[in-house]
Structures are given as C-alpha cells and as structure tokens.
Amino acid sequence: MSDLVCSDLSMTFTNPQTGAAVEALKDINFTLKKGELLSVLGPSGCGKTTLLNMIAGFLIPTGGNSTLGGNVIDGPGVERGMVFQQGALFEWLPVSKNVDYGLRMKNTDPAESRKLVEKWLDIVGLQGFGDTPTYQLSGGMQQRVALARCLINDPDVILMDEPLGALDALTREKMQSLVLELWKETGKTIMIITHSVEEALLLGERLFVMAPRPGRIYKEYNLPFAERGLTESLRDIKQDEHFSEVREEILTMIWDMEEEIMGRA
Amino acid sequence: MLEWLSDNRSSIAAVIIVLLAITFVVSIFIGRRQTVLRAKDEVFGDPERTKGGWYWAVCGISALLLAWFYYSWGVGRAYFPSAANEMCQIAKLEESISPITAALPIGSRYYKSTLLVARNNNQLADLKNELPTEAFTAEEQAELKTILEQTSRLITNSSDPANLNKESEAKLAALGDQLKELTNELRAGPQGLTPTSEALAQPKWGVSDIEIPVLPMTAKGVLFDAVATKGQELTSTFVKIRNHIPVNDELIADTKERIAALKKANKTAEGDETVAETRNAYVKAVERIFKRLDDGFIFPAKSLDGINTAIGELNDAKDEARGSLGLIDAVFFPGDGVVKSKTQCTEQGSARWLPKPTDVVATFGKLANPDLESGGGYRGFPLLWWKWLPVGDVVGFVVPDWIADAWPGEYARHGADGKIEPNFKDKLLSVAQGEVELGSIPWLDGHIWDSLFRVLVALGLGIFIGVPLGLFMGVSKFFKSFFDPLIELYRPVPPLAWAPLILTIFGIQDDGKIFLLFMVAFAIMVISARTGASGTQLSKIRAAHSLGSTDRQIMWNVILPNAMPEILTGIRIAIGVCWGTLVAAEMLAGTTGVGFIENIARTVSDYELIWVTILIMGLLGLMFDLMMRWVIDKTIPWRGKG
Numbered sequence: 001m002s003d004l005v006c007s008d009l010s011m012t013f014t015n016p017q018t019g020a021a022v023e024a025l026k027d028i029n030f031t032l033k034k035g036e037l038l039s040v041l042g043p044s045g046c047g048k049t050t051l052l053n054m055i056a057g058f059l060i061p062t063g064g065n066s067t068l069g070g071n072v073i074d075g076p077g078v079e080r081g082m083v084f085q086q087g088a089l090f091e092w093l094p095v096s097k098n099v100d101y102g103l104r105m106k107n108t109d110p111a112e113s114r115k116l117v118e119k120w121l122d123i124v125g126l127q128g129f130g131d132t133p134t135y136q137l138s139g140g141m142q143q144r145v146a147l148a149r150c151l152i153n154d155p156d157v158i159l160m161d162e163p164l165g166a167l168d169a170l171t172r173e174k175m176q177s178l179v180l181e182l183w184k185e186t187g188k189t190i191m192i193i194t195h196s197v198e199e200a201l202l203l204g205e206r207l208f209v210m211a212p213r214p215g216r217i218y219k220e221y222n223l224p225f226a227e228r229g230l231t232e233s234l235r236d237i238k239q240d241e242h243f244s245e246v247r248e249e250i251l252t253m254i255w256d257m258e259e260e261i262m263g264r265a
Numbered sequence: 266m267l268e269w270l271s272d273n274r275s276s277i278a279a280v281i282i283v284l285l286a287i288t289f290v291v292s293i294f295i296g297r298r299q300t301v302l303r304a305k306d307e308v309f310g311d312p313e314r315t316k317g318g319w320y321w322a323v324c325g326i327s328a329l330l331l332a333w334f335y336y337s338w339g340v341g342r343a344y345f346p347s348a349a350n351e352m353c354q355i356a357k358l359e360e361s362i363s364p365i366t367a368a369l370p371i372g373s374r375y376y377k378s379t380l381l382v383a384r385n386n387n388q389l390a391d392l393k394n395e396l397p398t399e400a401f402t403a404e405e406q407a408e409l410k411t412i413l414e415q416t417s418r419l420i421t422n423s424s425d426p427a428n429l430n431k432e433s434e435a436k437l438a439a440l441g442d443q444l445k446e447l448t449n450e451l452r453a454g455p456q457g458l459t460p461t462s463e464a465l466a467q468p469k470w471g472v473s474d475i476e477i478p479v480l481p482m483t484a485k486g487v488l489f490d491a492v493a494t495k496g497q498e499l500t501s502t503f504v505k506i507r508n509h510i511p512v513n514d515e516l517i518a519d520t521k522e523r524i525a526a527l528k529k530a531n532k533t534a535e536g537d538e539t540v541a542e543t544r545n546a547y548v549k550a551v552e553r554i555f556k557r558l559d560d561g562f563i564f565p566a567k568s569l570d571g572i573n574t575a576i577g578e579l580n581d582a583k584d585e586a587r588g589s590l591g592l593i594d595a596v597f598f599p600g601d602g603v604v605k606s607k608t609q610c611t612e613q614g615s616a617r618w619l620p621k622p623t624d625v626v627a628t629f630g631k632l633a634n635p636d637l638e639s640g641g642g643y644r645g646f647p648l649l650w651w652k653w654l655p656v657g658d659v660v661g662f663v664v665p666d667w668i669a670d671a672w673p674g675e676y677a678r679h680g681a682d683g684k685i686e687p688n689f690k691d692k693l694l695s696v697a698q699g700e701v702e703l704g705s706i707p708w709l710d711g712h713i714w715d716s717l718f719r720v721l722v723a724l725g726l727g728i729f730i731g732v733p734l735g736l737f738m739g740v741s742k743f744f745k746s747f748f749d750p751l752i753e754l755y756r757p758v759p760p761l762a763w764a765p766l767i768l769t770i771f772g773i774q775d776d777g778k779i780f781l782l783f784m785v786a787f788a789i790m791v792i793s794a795r796t797g798a799s800g801t802q803l804s805k806i807r808a809a810h811s812l813g814s815t816d817r818q819i820m821w822n823v824i825l826p827n828a829m830p831e832i833l834t835g836i837r838i839a840i841g842v843c844w845g846t847l848v849a850a851e852m853l854a855g856t857t858g859v860g861f862i863e864n865i866a867r868t869v870s871d872y873e874l875i876w877v878t879i880l881i882m883g884l885l886g887l888m889f890d891l892m893m894r895w896v897i898d899k900t901i902p903w904r905g906k907g
Contacts, residue, residue, distance in 0.1 A: 058807055076810035088804035092826040093905040101822075102812035135903050146808075153812060 001038040002079075002156045004032040004055065004189060008064030011050055011215075023214035025052045027064070027200055030208070030217065033190065033224065034156070037183050037226050039192045039204030041250065044258045047215025048193045049161055055191070056080055056159050062133055068156060072234035077243070078102065079090040081155035085162040089134040102153040123185070124178065140171035144178070160192040162197065173234055180229045197250050201225055201243060203232055209250055211257055219253065221246065272625040273631075275469075279343035282334055285327045292324035330622065338612060339621035347486075349470050349477045352603040353610035354489035355587060360605045361496035362576065365503050369573045369582065378564045381557075382420055387555055389417055392547075395656040400543040405530070408523060409551065417521045418451035418554050419513055423563035425754040428510045430561075436506050437568055443499055451492050451582040453485035458491075473622055477603060477610040488586065503572075507561035515560045524552050561569060563665075563905055621872040625880070628873040632862075635711075643862050643874075648881075654708035663697020669694035671883050673881040711829040713881065715775075720843045725778045727786025727839060732832055735791040739798025748791075756788040760846040766851055772852035778847060786839040793835025797828025830897075830904040844886050859885075889903060 001115040009028040014021050028252045032038055040048050053059045055066055057076040066073045089098050096117050097104075103113040121127055124144040126192065132144060143163060150158060163179075176199060183190055194200050200207055205226045211218035219240050223246070237243055270277065299320065305315045341348060366372030376382075393413055398406060422428050464480035471477075481490040493499025531544050594602055600614015611617065618627075635650035642648060672690050679685045687695075695701055709718075737744040740762050755763075763888065764781055773776030801824050809823045851860025859878050866874035897904070 056807070056811060058867060076807065077553070078813035082808055084804040084808060086804065088802065088808040090805065090809075090823065091824070091902070092829065101809070101814075105812060105814045105818050105822075113677070133903065149808075151813065232479040 002034050002069035002189070004066065004068050004157055004191075006030050006055070006066040009051070009054060009061050009066055010063030010212055011047070011054060011059065012062045019091075020136050024058050025054075025061075026154075026214035026216055027101060028215075028217060029218075032157075032189055032206075034189055036189045037190045037192075037203060037205040038198040038208065039194055039206075040208045040210060041194060041197060041200045041254065042215075042218075043089030043212060043254050043255070043261065045261070046209055046210040046212040046257075050215065051210075052161055055157075056082055076155050079156045081153055081158045083143070083146050083150050083158065083160040083163045085165045087139075087144055087146040089132075089145055089149075092137045094131050094133055095137070097127065098129075098134055099148045099152055101149060115175035116152055120152045122224070123182070124148045135233075138171075139167050140175055143167065143175060147182065151182065151188075156189070157189045157191065160190065162193055165195060172199070176234060177229070178224060179203060183226070184230050190207070197220065197247050197254070198238065200250075201230055201247060207250075209253055212261060218257075247262065271627055273723065275346050278334065278339055278621070278623045279769075280341055281341055282331070285331050285334070289327040289331060292320045292327065295320040298875065302876050303634065305740050333619065333622055335597075335601055336615040337619040337621045338394055338598055338616040339623060341593070342621060345597060346470065346477050347483050347592060348598070349603055349610075349612070350482045351486045351489070351590055351645070352594060352598070353477050353479060353605060354481050354486040355590075356582065356605035356610060358489050358492040358496055358583060361493045362500055362579070364500050367501075367570065369569065371573065371575055371576055374568060376564075376566055378424075378562070378566065378569070380426055381563050382424060385420055385554055385558060386417070388787055390412055392550060392554070396548075397543050397547060400540050400547070405527065407692060408527065409547075410585060412520055412523050412527075412555070415523075415552075416517050416558060419516060419520075419555075419558045420514070420563065422510060422512045423508055423558075423561070424565050426565040426567045428512050429565055429568050430508055430510050433506055433508050434568060436502070437572060438593070440499060440506075440570040441505055444572065444579055446581045447492055448575070448579045449497070449640070450495075451488065451586050456487040456489040457485045460484070460487055471621065475609055476612055479608070479610055485586070485588075485590075489583075497630075508564045508568075508650055509561040513559075520549045520555055521559075522553065528552075550863045614899055618872050620876055624873050627875050629880070631878045632874075632877060643712060644865070646857055649709070649711040651715040652708050652710040653705035655699075655705050656703035657696075657701040658699045660696060660701065660703065664697045666694065666697045669697045712857055712859055712862055713885070716851065717885075719775060719778050719782060719858070720840065720847055722775075723782030724786045724836070724839060724843055726779075726783045727790045728832075728836065730796040731787045731790030735794025735796075735832075736820065736828060738791065738795040738796045739801075739828070740820070740824060745795075752788055752791055755784065756792075760785045760842070761849050764846075764850050768850070768854050778850045778855065779863060781850055782843045783846055789839040790832070793831045794828055795839070797831030799825040799826050800831070820826050831895070833897045833901060835889065837897070840889045840893060841886065844882070844889065848882055886898050 006028050009025060011025040012021050012023050027045070028051060040051070040094070042048050052058065054061050055073060057073050057080065060074065062064055073080070090101065093101070096114075099120055100108075100113045100117045103116065108116075117130065121130060124147050126141060126144050126148070129137070129141070133143060137145065146163070160179075164175050167175060179190070179192075181202065192200075192203055194203070201223060202225050204221070204223055207221040208217045208226075209219045209221075212215065225243060228237055275413045277893035296318070299318075299663065303314075334343075338349075363372065368377040370376060373380075393410070396406060396409060401409065460482050461480065464478070464482050467478035467480055467482065468475070469478070529550050531548060532539070534544065536539065600612075600616055602613060603610050604613050631641060632643055632648045635647040638645065642650075663688060669690060672693055674688065674690050676694070677685050677688050724811050734744070734748060738748055739745075760781060763784060767781045768777045769782075769785070772778055805823055805827065806819060809819045846861035847858070848863070850865040851858035855861050859881055863875055866872075866878065
C-alpha cells in the first residue's frame with residue numbers, strides 16, 4: 001500500500017516586498033496508485049513544478065497535505081526519487097560514483113554497490129561508461145545516468161521534472177521508450193511534468209491538464225498510449241487518430257489558457 | 266668553473282651580446298615572413314591571429330636584454346674593458362683643475378670676479394635705497410652713505426687693471442706658463458709611459474666593490490693621471506692668489522673704523538626696541554658686504570685672460586689626447602660618463618642603478634652559494650639550503666607552554682639537600698619549551714625558505730580556517746550575518762596598513778608576519794569559499810537530498826566539491842597577495858627573508874643586490890602561479906562544464 005495521496009494541497013506564495021499573496025496551487029486532490037504513470041501538463045506558471053516540489057518534500061504546503069503509503073510528506077526522502085531537467089549530476093564524480101551516490105550515503109557494502117551499479121548501468125544502456133567523467137557525456141546519456149542514480153535507491157515514486165526537455169527530438173524519443181521500459185520492468189509509480197503534449201500523451205497512463213490562477217487540476221484523462229508504447233513503436237502511436245484527437249483537444253485547451261493569461265496581463 | 270666564469274664575464278658577455286643581436290635580427294626576419302604568409306588566412310580581429318608567434322617573444326626578450334646590456338654599460342665593458350679606467354683618469358684631470366675652471370668663463374658663464382662685482386653692486390644699491398631714515402639721525406645717515414660709497418670704491422679699485430698688485434700679476438703669469446707646460450706635456454702623448462705594477466694588480470672593473478679601478482692601467486691613463494697630479498698643485502697655487510691692492514688698504518682701515526663707531530653708537534643708543542633692531546640690522550648688512558670685499562677676491566677681468574686662454578688650450582689638448590675614447594664614451598656609455606669623487610671613480614646615469622646582467626648573475630651566484638665561510642649567502646644566512654632541524658624545537662614550537670601550566674599539580678621545588686627532583690609537570694614543561702632530545706631531521710633553511718615558510722604557514726592556516734567558515738557562510742544565515750560584518754570591517758584595510766600595528770604587537774619574529782599574512786589569506790579564502798558554496802545549483806542539492814544525504818553529507822559531498830574551483834582560484838589569488846604583502850612586511854622589520862635582503866641592499870645602495878632580490882621575487886611569484894594553474898587544471902577538470 002504505497003499510494004501517493006494528495007488531499008486539499010494548497011500553496012500560497014507571499015511576495016516579501018509587496019506582501020501580495022499568489023495562490024500557486026489550490027485544493028489539489030488526487031490519488032496515485034502504486035505502479036501508475038502520471039503525466040502533468042499545463043501552461044507556464046500553472047504550478048506543475050510547485051506541485052512536484054511539494055511531493056518531493058522541497059516545499060512545505062501552506063494547506064492540506066500529501067501522503068505516501070500513509071506517511072505525511074514533510075521533507076525530501078529516498079522513497080521519492082527525483083530526476084531533473086538538466087540531470088543535476090555531480091560533475092566532479094565519474095558516472096559510477098554518481099550512480100552509487102545514494103548507496104554510499106547509506107554506507108552500503110562497496111562490493112554490493114558495485115554489482116548494483118553494473119546492473120543499472122546495463123539497464124539504462126551505459127555499460128562500460130562507469131569511469132567516464134559525466135561532463136564528457138551527451139545530454140541524453142547524462143539523463144540516463146540521472147535515471148540510474150535515482151533508480152538504484154529503489155524509490156517508491158519517481159518524480160521527473162521535465163526530464164527530457166533539454167534533449168533533441170531523436171534522443172527524446174529514445175529516452176521516452178526507455179522511461180516506458182523502466183516503468184514496465186520496475187513497476188514504479190512515476191510522475192512526469194512536461195511541456196510537450198505529445199510526450200504527456202505517450203508517457204501518461206493518466207494525464208492531468210492543470211490551469212493557472214489559482215493552480216488547479218483542470219481536466220483528467222485516462223489514456224491507453226503508454227500501455228501500447230510498451231509493445232508498439234512510438235512513431236506509429238503518434239500517427240493514431242485517437243492520439244491526434246486528444247492532442248488537438250489538449251493543445252486547444254492550453255492555447256486558450258495562455259490567451260487568457262495574456263489578456264489579463 | 267664559477268671562478269673562471271666570473272673572471273671572464275666580459276668575454277662571455279661579448280659573445281652573448283653578439284648572439285642576442287643575431288637572434289634579434291633573425292627573429293624579426295622570421296616574424297616578418299610569417300606575418301606575410303598568414304596575412305591572407307585570417308581577417309583582422311580574428312582571435313586566431315594572436316595564436317603562436319614565438320619569434321616575436323624571442324625578439325622582445327632579446328631586445329630587452331640588449332637594451333639592458335647597453336644602458337648598464339655591459340656592452341661598453343665587454344668590448345672596451347679599459348675604457349672606464351681611462352675615463353676615470355680624464356675625470357681625475359677634470360676634477361683637479363675644476364676650481365680654476367669654475368672661476369673662469371670656461372667652467373661657468375662669467376668670471377667669478379664678474380659675478381662678485383655684479384652681486385655686491387646690486388646689494389649696495391639696494392642698501393642705499395632702503396636706508397631707514399627714521400632710525401638714524403641725519404649725521405648718522407651721512408656717515409652710512411660715506412661707508413657705502415667707500416665700499417663701492419673698493420670694487421672699482423679692485424677692478425682696475427692699473428691697480429693690480431704686481432706680486433699677484435707675476436703669480437698669475439707664472440701659473441699661465443705652468444699650465445702651458447702641462448698642455449705641452451699632454452700634447453707630447455703617452456710614449457714611454459707604463460702603468461705601475463700596483464695599478465695592474467688592481468681588481469678589474471666591476472669585480473670588486475670598487476666600481477672602477479682608480480690607478481691608471483694604460484699608457485694613456487698614466488699620462489692623464491700624471492697631468493692631473495700636476496694640475497692639482499697648480500690649482501692649490503691658484504686658489505691662494507689674492508688681489509690685495511695698496512690703494513684699498515687706507516680705505517679699508519677707515520671704513521672699518523666708521524663701522525665700529527656706528528656699532529658702538531648702536532649699543533649705547535636709547536630708544537624703543539624696534540628702532541634699535543632696525544639700526545642693528547642695517548649696520549650688520551652693511552658690514553657683511555664690506556667684509557666680503559676686503560679680502561681681495563675681485564680681480565680685473567683682463568688679469569685673468571692669460572689663465573683663461575691657458576685652460577682653454579689645456580682642455581683642447583685633453584680632448585685631442587682622449588682621441589677615439591670620446592666617441593666610445595658618447596656611443597657606448599650612455600649617461601654622464603665616469604665621475605671622480607674624493608677616493609673613487611663612479612659610473613653615472615643609467616649604469617649607476619642598472620647593473621650589468623653579468624654582474625647580476627655573479628651576485629646571484631654569490632648569494633646562492635651555501636658555503637657561508639667562502640662568502641656565500643647573505644648576512645651569515647644562506648639563500649636557500651638545508652640544515653639539521655632538532656625535532657625537539659618543532660615539538661616546542663607546536664606544543665604551547667600553558668599545557669604544562671594547566672597540568673594538575675605544582676612544579677618541583679628545591680629540596681633540603683639543594684637538589685631539584687623534576688616531576689612530570691616539569692618534564693612536560695621542558696618538552697613544551699623544546700628542551701628535549703628527539704634527534705634531528707633534514708630541513709630547508711635560508712632567506713628564501715624563511716619567506717616561503719611564512720607564506721605557506723599563513724596560507725595553510727587561512728585555508729583550514731577560512732574555507733570551512735566560508736562554506737558555512739554560504740549556506741547558513743547565522744554564519745553569513747554574524748561573520749560578514751567582522752570580515753568586511755578589516756578586509757578593506759590594505760594589509761600594509763595593518764603591518765605596523767601587528768608587527769608592534771607580535772614583534773618582528775615570524776609570528777607577526779605570519780599573522781599579518783593569515784589575515785590576508787583568511788579573508789580571501791572566506792570570500793571565495795562562500796562564493797563557491799552559495800553558487801551551488803539548487804537542483805544538485807535537491808538531488809542529493811532526494812538521494813538520502815544528511816546535511817553533513819551534502820556539505821562534504823556536494824557543496825565542498827562544487828566550491829572547489831572558487832576555492833582553488835582563491836588560493837591562487839591569496840598566494841599572490843600574501844607574497845606581495847610578505848616582502849613589504851619583511852622590509853618593515855625582521856632579520857631574514859628576501860624582503861629583508863632588499864631592504865638592507867637599499868640602505869647601502871647595492872643596486873645589483875636590489876635587482877637580484879627583485880628577480881628572485883618575480884621568479885618565485887611566477888613559480889607559485891604556474892604551480893597553482895597546474896593544480897587547478899589537474900584537480901578540477903570539470904570546471905565550467907557542470
């Protein structure tokens with residue numbers, strides 16, 4: 001029973017100079033069951049990242065709470081792994097030392113962690129890169145390291161903050177397949193924040209479209225594409241009629257929200 | 266080997282100069298050809314254009330060295346080793362007759378007599394105009410006017426050739442003849458003259474502390490030296506000749522009496538103080554001029570014409586006898602040439618403060634020689650060498666005495682038998698004071714090491730205290746706000762402004778300088794570590810948190826390595842600033858160190874030593890910087906790539 005439950009989660013930022021309060025998030029309620037894959041979409045400033053940061057424990061909500069397996073989240077923890085847009089790798093360490101960072105912090109037996117590192121490097125497709133300095137890797141490879149570093153800790157939930165945003169289209173597609181593969185193999189609960197509607201559709205078993213001011217879940221979808229992506233080619237799925245329909249619908253939705261923001265500004 | 270190099274340094278310099286000249290020309294040639302070749306490939310402003318170009322570096326360095334050789338007279342000494350000695354002899358002649366020439370229009374613009382007449386006439390006229398009529402009675406005024414009138418006549422009488430003392434006239438004529446003889450001697454040339462063995466045994470130019478050997482070492486030099494000796498005698502005759510004329514004797518006696526009478530009247534005169542003062546001052550001024558005129562310094566202009574011509578001819582003869590040396594002097598000895606003072610000849614101009622490159626190398630060699638008994642090192646201390654360091658001293662330095670004081674119990678007291686039984690506390694104290702035999706280890710020694718030691722200890726302390734504090738200041742509100750004002754209060758004060766205070770408190774030994782340098786290094790390390798720590802990407806810290814690190818683990822595994830580039834850059838800057846501050850601090854006080862050597866060299870105007878210390882400091886500073894650059898390249902290859 002390690003479901004992620006958010007109940008009435010709210011976040012209000014106060015500008016320290018003007019004292020003006022901004023409701024970044026208001027009354028977010030959802031339950032993410034173990035093994036579910038959730039993608040979150042929305043225009044800029046709708047509070048996607050704030051939501052993720054609260055679940056990760058980097059921000060303490062001003063109202064409501066979130067629980068994982070019944071425990072209230074009040075700080076960062078190993079059971080919630082993070083993957084950032086730029087990888088956030090420790091560039092002074094080689095790949096293997098980045099991957100086993102979490103194990104070293106727990107003082108795991110070196111022989112055992114070496115085995116685990118081998119295993120995870122293998123899974124993410126970086127066999128033989130253990131001694132390479134991370135700054136010599138391409139963006140895609142850096143994200144693979146970040147994934148391995150996160151997964152080696154065996155978290156219950158993986159939180160990804162626009163993990164593929166900085167990659168080129170081709171690498172991005174490969175990485176999308178990798179994420180789906182990892183989801184299937186590990187059975188982890190995954191929550192992905194993304195800017196790309198296509199990516200959200202492909203990687204989201206469930207999909208939240210969020211709206212700004214106050215940040216809230218505007219619409220929720222349950223989609224078959226992630227399941228299909230495990231067996232079919234992602235490019236074929238993108239050609240699918242249903243896929244195109246939903247994509248257009250969401251694009252229009254977000255377009256309208258952006259327009260509204262501009263109008264108000 | 267070193268002796269040989271030292272003895273033959275002129276010849277070596279001669280070869281080096283030729284090589285430098287060739288290198289200079291060839292590098293310009295290569296440079297020009299390369300420029301023409303590349304001109305088509307790169308547009309103006311393309312940074313690629315600045316790559317390479319070793320030939321211009323070679324060109325610049327050889328030009329610099331050639332300029333150094335030239336302006337320090339290194340070229341002159343290499344190719345004309347006896348020129349300076351001959352110039353010294355000529356300077357001797359010039360010096361010997363300088364009192365005569367100074368009295369003639371040759372050495373100055375006017376005859377000395379002309380100047381005297383002009384000055385005294387002016388002053389007499391002024392006195393006449395300024396006569397304070399309110400202070401003197403009409404009678405006295407008339408008396409004063411008479412005195413001024415008579416004094417004025419003294420000048421007129423002296424200037425008249427008709428009045429010239431016959432004896433003086435004869436003396437002047439004889440002197441003129443003797444000068445002519447001297448001229449003829451100079452014109453006869455140096456044939457048959459040989460330098461004495463004593464002169465030949467002199468150390469060569471620049472080898473000893475005496476800049477230029479004084480005794481003549483060439484035939485030409487002997488000639489000039491001999492003429493100079495005779496010239497000296499003529500000069501002493503000349504300065505004794507006076508123009509005492511009978512016409513003036515009566516006038517002088519009378520005027521003296523009148524002045525005495527006035528002075529007497531001044532003493533007895535009653536009245537208010539200001540009037541008395543005015544009277545006294547005026548009479549004194551009159552007497553001063555009169556006294557200047559009663560000792561026969563003024564000659565009729567005509568009477569000196571003979572001497573004037575004779576000296577002119579002597580000068581012409583001197584220039585002729587000098588021959589090609591004049592040209593050499595003008596071309597290869599930039600500056601004011603050689604000047605003879607009382608006991609020695611000295612180089613003038615740039616050669617005085619710019620020692621010859623070869624001399625600088627020789628001085629460095631002498632300084633670097635670790636054998637103190639054969640005159641190496643400086644002030645009984647080698648430049649850089651090693652010694653046996655007793656381990657007990659190190660222990661005594663590291664362990665503070667108060668540990669023994671704080672140990673429970675009392676120090677031993679002398680017993681009834683007059684003996685002292687040391688207890689544990691006493692033994693602890695002797696260890697803390699370094700009085701324990703623990704053997705010795707080889708250790709570095711010398712002026713350079715002392716300077717290095719001070720910098721390294723201060724830098725080490727600055728790093729070990731400053732970096733942790735800086736890191737905490739980068740992550741903690743308390744540390745930042747508490748320590749920031751303290752550091753920012755003392756840091757903007759230039760370290761040298763602290764020096765007098767710190768050196769007064771701590772004394773001139775190592776601790777004062779180390780503390781001063783520590784203050785410098787500490788502030789730099791705190792600031793750089795703080796900048797590095799606060800510059801850590803938030804996502805890295807968040808990632809570390811999510812990977813289960815404790816705060817301490819994040820500090821050690823994320824923030825510290827992330828701040829490494831800034832910390833190492835800080836160390837690089839701190840070394841440079843410490844080095845600069847140290848040398849200045851050593852100049853203020855101390856008995857060892859490179860700055861100390863330079864300071865002593867300054868007080869005795871030892872230009873070679875000053876330049877050697879400057880070069881040592883420059884090279885060591887460069888070495889530090891290269892070393893830090895290497896360390897930075899090796900230890901933080903990820904810099905700027907995160």
